[in-house]
Amino acid sequence: MKCLLSRHTLGKTLGRVFQRVSLTLGVIKCKAAVLWEQNKPFSIEEIEVAPPKAKEVRIKILATGICRTDDHVMKGTMVAKFPVIVGHEAAGVVESIGEGVTTVKPGDKVIPLFVPQCRECNACRNPNGNLCIRSDITGRGVLADGTTRFTCKGKPIYHFANTSTFTEYTVVDEFSVAKIDDAAPLEKVCLIGCGFSTGYGAAVKTGKVGPGSTCVVFGLGGVGLSVIVGCKSAGASRIIGIDINKDKFEKAMALGATECISPKDFTKPISEVLSEMTGNTVEYTFEVIGRLETMIDALASCHANYGTSVVVGAPPSAKLLTYDPMLLFTGRTWKGCIFGGWKSRDDVPKLVSDFLEKKFDLDQLITHVLPFQKISEGFELLYSGQSIRTVLTF
Numbered sequence: 283m284k285c286l287l288s289r290h291t292l293g294k295t296l297g298r299v300f301q302r303v304s305l306t307l308g309v310i311k312c313k314a315a316v317l318w319e320q321n322k323p324f325s326i327e328e329i330e331v332a333p334p335k336a337k338e339v340r341i342k343i344l345a346t347g348i349c350r351t352d353d354h355v356m357k358g359t360m361v362a363k364f365p366v367i368v369g370h371e372a373a374g375v376v377e378s379i380g381e382g383v384t385t386v387k388p389g390d391k392v393i394p395l396f397v398p399q400c401r402e403c404n405a406c407r408n409p410n411g412n413l414c415i416r417s418d419i420t421g422r423g424v425l426a427d428g429t430t431r432f433t434c435k436g437k438p439i440y441h442f443a444n445t446s447t448f449t450e451y452t453v454v455d456e457f458s459v460a461k462i463d464d465a466a467p468l469e470k471v472c473l474i475g476c477g478f479s480t481g482y483g484a485a486v487k488t489g490k491v492g493p494g495s496t497c498v499v500f501g502l503g504g505v506g507l508s509v510i511v512g513c514k515s516a517g518a519s520r521i522i523g524i525d526i527n528k529d530k531f532e533k534a535m536a537l538g539a540t541e542c543i544s545p546k547d548f549t550k551p552i553s554e555v556l557s558e559m560t561g562n563t564v565e566y567t568f569e570v571i572g573r574l575e576t577m578i579d580a581l582a583s584c585h586a587n588y589g590t591s592v593v594v595g596a597p598p599s600a601k602l603l604t605y606d607p608m609l610l611f612t613g614r615t616w617k618g619c620i621f622g623g624w625k626s627r628d629d630v631p632k633l634v635s636d637f638l639e640k641k642f643d644l645d646q647l648i649t650h651v652l653p654f655q656k657i658s659e660g661f662e663l664l665y666s667g668q669s670i671r672t673v674l675t676f
């Protein structure tokens with residue numbers, strides 16, 4: 283009995299030692315795409331990634347999508363501190379955890395979350411909220427303790443949107459990561475980290491699209507197409523896609539759009555065109571471009587009384603919008619949403635399970651797969667309008 287007890291104690295001690303060893307893993311040197319300055323190309327650098335501190339998680343990124351929001355940072359339309367590692371739509375495996383981390387462990391498949399869920403703030407506690415106070419929408423560029431885990435050539439490199447995924451390894455706060463099903467193919471479910479969930483949620487969660495309704499989606503990129511998927515799954519009977527690039531129409535139709543139009547083909551305002559096309563029955567509109575003019579167009583295009591318009595496209599920073607309040611006075615609802623309104627740590631694992639159960643398809647959204655080192659090529663495909671989503675693999 284005595285012997286058994288001491289063996290048990292020894293086991294516990296060894297366990298603690300091993301735990302301490304795994305907690306004090308060293309700095310990792312790896313490749314990352316660093317943006318040293320605004321409007322400058324990515325430079326692939328060797329960086330140092332410090333070990334995770336308490337309540338932090340170091341992740342080996344295995345797949346990351348290219349989203350327009352990353353480009354907004356490069357161009358300065360979205361604020362961030364430079365030098366920075368952008369990228370926020372990814373999936374990977376936990377490499378190590380800091381002290382006190384309980385929700386993920388080394389080896390777990392995970393998705394980093396650009397909208398965290400601390401489960402303590404007002405937004406997290408409200409059933410309708412999802413924009414956790416820990417979200418870095420003002421571009422602080424650091425983890426919760428106020429410091430960065432990245433250095434390159436002796437200089438600190440800032441984080442982006444609680445995630446930073448254009449790197450072989452990243453460190454995130456525990457509230458910014460969700461464990462997902464072991465069976466999930468990472469090179470596909472990375473899209474659940476941003477584009478797919480944002481668009482799909484904008485339709486089913488924020489817009490609350492109803493069966494039989496008419497929906498209009500402005501902008502047919504990866505996010506806009508995901509809005510179409512959401513509208514279709516909510517039972518919309520008419521889904522009109524709008525884009526100035528007609529090459530996007532075929533995919534939009536394949537995913538559920540019932541017709542597509544380009545504003546360039548009309549001289550009258552698009553709201554009038556849509557009203558005539560539908561007999562004034564547009565119930566939901568979605569702006570998924572990120573332009574002030576199209577935000578107003580989308581608002582004006584939903585029914586004057588019972589219409590709802592959702593802003594999904596990221597507004598350019600430091601820009602103001604002037605609009606006729608009569609548009610709202612008559613009864614329209616104008617909403618916005620970040621990350622499709624999902625509560626990230628609760629909902630991302632469920633969305634991954636839904637994908638595994640084939641409730642929606644991600645293949646159609648992934649037009650290109652490139653090795654991480656070809657990141658600049660991936661952005662060129664976005665600029666030329668050829669890609670929907672490019673997934674970079676490591």
Ligand SMILES: NC(=O)c1ccc[n+]([C@@H]2O[C@H](COP(=O)([O-])OP(=O)(O)OC[C@H]3O[C@@H](n4cnc5c(N)ncnc54)[C@H](O)[C@@H]3O)[C@@H](O)[C@H]2O)c1
Nearest residue numbers: 350351501502503504505525526527571572595596620621
């Ligand atoms: N709210 C969020 O949480 C969230 C999350 C992800 C992305 N976003 C934002 O959503 C927007 C779309 O992202 P994406 O990755 O799909 O971008 P994208 O660049 O792939 O798609 C935008 C589409 O809009 C079209 N377009 C451009 N100008 C137009 C115009 N004047 N009229 C009609 N169509 C026009 C383009 O041809 C393109 O097909 C971006 O602003 C992005 O920052 C927001």
Ligand SMILES: [Zn+2]
Nearest residue numbers: 349351476477
């Ligand atoms: Zn994104």
Ligand SMILES: [Zn+2]
Nearest residue numbers: 400403406414
């Ligand atoms: Zn919170």
